[in-house]
Amino acid sequence: MKILLLEPSFYMPDGSLYHNRYHTVVALTLPHLAAYIDNIHSWEHELQIVYDRITSAIPEPGYDLVLISSFHCNGARANELADAYRALETPVVMGGYYPSLSPELALKHCDSVAIGAGEDLIPQILDDAKAKTLKRRYESTNRCPVKDLPMGRWDLIDSASVLPTTYWGVWATRGCTRGCDFCSMTSVYGRFHHKRPVNEVIEELKYRAGRWNHRRFFFVDDNIALDKAYAITLFRSLKDVPSKSILVNIDSEGAGDDEILDSAKEGGVDALYIGFETLHNIEENKGWGSLRQYADVLRKLRTRGIRSIASFMFGFDTDDVGVFRSTLAFVERHRVDVIFPFILTPIPGSALWERLTHKGRLPTIDKLMDDGEIMRGEACSFIPKNMTSKQLNRNYRALLRRFYGPWSIFWRCILHFDIRHPRKALETLVINLHFALLLVGNHTHIM
Numbered sequence: 302m303k304i305l306l307l308e309p310s311f312y313m314p315d316g317s318l319y320h321n322r323y324h325t326v327v328a329l330t331l332p333h334l335a336a337y338i339d340n341i342h343s344w345e346h347e348l349q350i351v352y353d354r355i356t357s358a359i360p361e362p363g364y365d366l367v368l369i370s371s372f373h374c375n376g377a378r379a380n381e382l383a384d385a386y387r388a389l390e391t392p393v394v395m396g397g398y399y400p401s402l403s404p405e406l407a408l409k410h411c412d413s414v415a416i417g418a419g420e421d422l423i424p425q426i427l428d429d430a431k432a433k434t435l436k437r438r439y440e441s442t443n444r445c446p447v448k449d450l451p452m453g454r455w456d457l458i459d460s461a462s463v464l465p466t467t468y469w470g471v472w473a474t475r476g477c478t479r480g481c482d483f484c485s486m487t488s489v490y491g492r493f494h495h496k497r498p499v500n501e502v503i504e505e506l507k508y509r510a511g512r513w514n515h516r517r518f519f520f521v522d523d524n525i526a527l528d529k530a531y532a533i534t535l536f537r538s539l540k541d542v543p544s545k546s547i548l549v550n551i552d553s554e555g556a557g558d559d560e561i562l563d564s565a566k567e568g569g570v571d572a573l574y575i576g577f578e579t580l581h582n583i584e585e586n587k588g589w590g591s592l593r594q595y596a597d598v599l600r601k602l603r604t605r606g607i608r609s610i611a612s613f614m615f616g617f618d619t620d621d622v623g624v625f626r627s628t629l630a631f632v633e634r635h636r637v638d639v640i641f642p643f644i645l646t647p648i649p650g651s652a653l654w655e656r657l658t659h660k661g662r663l664p665t666i667d668k669l670m671d672d673g674e675i676m677r678g679e680a681c682s683f684i685p686k687n688m689t690s691k692q693l694n695r696n697y698r699a700l701l702r703r704f705y706g707p708w709s710i711f712w713r714c715i716l717h718f719d720i721r722h723p724r725k726a727l728e729t730l731v732i733n734l735h736f737a738l739l740l741v742g743n744h745t746h747i748m
């Protein structure tokens with residue numbers, strides 16, 4: 302069969318489709334699924350990967366099957382592309398967070414939905430597609446394999462869409478056992494924590510560095526430091542991987558642990574993407590953390606020359622407009638290198654979604670799906686408790702503009718240029734200027 306694996310782009314507030322010539326991060330999803338397809342049917346299919354935001358997907362005939370991977374933020378475009386392929390009589394299967402959490406909506410546009418992890422669904426989907434007997438729903442047991450994974454089909458990524466600064470996705474662990482009520486990941490998969498054997502992860506990265514010259518890796522794990530001993534072993538072993546940069550998704554507790562940080566430094570990890578969520582209701586969500594502990598995390602990263610990329614969410618019931626001022630003061634005082642703030646976004650199927658719907662504080666899902674900005678966490682979708690949605694949106698944008706404004710960048714990146722870690726300091730300046738330029742162009746922080 303000729304199979305297209307497709308990731309839709311998303312719509313911008315002005316109605317245009319988001320377009321980017323290069324990947325900031327090449328996500329794992331499509332190369333990983335393509336590898337499973339090859340593994341099952343011994344390379345008998347002709348596979349193609351298309352990222353709509355890089356090479357606009359223009360639906361054309363000739364495919365036997367289209368596999369769309371979609372989040373909620375690109376769900377509207379996913380629906381549109383699915384409709385277009387079905388009009389060409391090409392069967393379409395949709396998988397990923399959007400169809401997994403909102404299958405009824407997705408099924409209005411595609412032939413089948415794949416709910417949950419794709420690894421155990423792909424064999425059945427392929428057999429049924431071949432026999433032209435696709436079912437409406439495929440539901441995963443979510444027992445993701447962790448051993449002997451096939452090598453991703455990275456050769457299917459167009460090299461013209463990649464820069465020397467592009468990060469390549471990798472995972473060592475999957476899942477998380479904490480239960481944050483806004484989390485889409487646990488809403489789809491439930492609570493678990495699967496770990497790959499460390500030696501397999503290291504062998505994979507070494508192979509990729511040699512075969513495809515991958516040098517910048519992004520560990521997309523949901524909660525890599527949940528098992529501290531595992532994280533330490535993994536990080537230490539990374540020193541055997543030829544790399545220029547390693548970025549790791551981590552929670553604030555893991556990022557505050559000296560042993561974890563030392564092993565990360567030893568392995569060449571130079572940037573941590575930390576989910577701080579909020580400075581107002583930290584106890585309510587995770588039972589760990591205080592402003593002092595958070596400040597400590599940032600100090601530890603600075604001493605080691607590891608870049609801090611801090612993610613926050615605004616709009617919790619405990620937030621009022623004061624949260625923006627205090628967060629800004631905090632990130633500036635503690636010289637956070639890069640921030641990724643989001644507006645709290647209730648995702649269908651999450652406990653937060655149920656709670657707000659029950660209280661009549663949310664519009665319906667199809668209204669939300671039309672607004673990619675909302676689903677990207679850049680605009681408010683619900684009725685906040687202690688401010689209006691306009692105040693939430695306005696202050697969110699003001700915070701971004703202030704942090705990535707000339708004075709803040711000058712103060713953080715030039716006046717406090719870290720002479721002990723010049724490469725990190727220079728790269729941080731470039732990233733800050735990049736976000737500043739995006740904001741001038743009225744984008745928020747789309748990657």
Ligand code: B12
Nearest residue numbers: 328329330368370372373396397398415418419485521677
């Ligand atoms: C890496 C990552 C990114 C990267 C790359 C994303 C990309 N696609 O280009 C970057 C940093 C650029 C990014 C950006 C964004 N991201 Co992001 N990202 C992730 C992250 C951490 C890992 C994704 C990954 O590689 N997973 C590993 C692969 C193997 O798993 P998977 O993608 O879930 O796929 C499995 C199944 O879903 C299924 N499957 C998926 N598709 C299909 C298709 C078929 C046909 C089948 C059968 C199965 C199937 O099988 C796969 C294997 O098990 C996830 C969190 C997470 N843990 O998943 C968030 C996540 C996907 N991102 C999210 C969001 C919101 C965003 C942004 C909108 C944030 C923003 N405001 O800027 C943007 C949108 C970018 C875009 N391209 O549209 C949300 C999505 C929430 C939702 N329900 O819609 C997540 C879940 C994080 C969260 N907040 O909960 N992201």
Ligand code: SF4
Nearest residue numbers: 477479480481484523
């Ligand atoms: S810590 Fe992160 S991955 Fe774990 S439940 Fe909370 S938001 Fe989800």
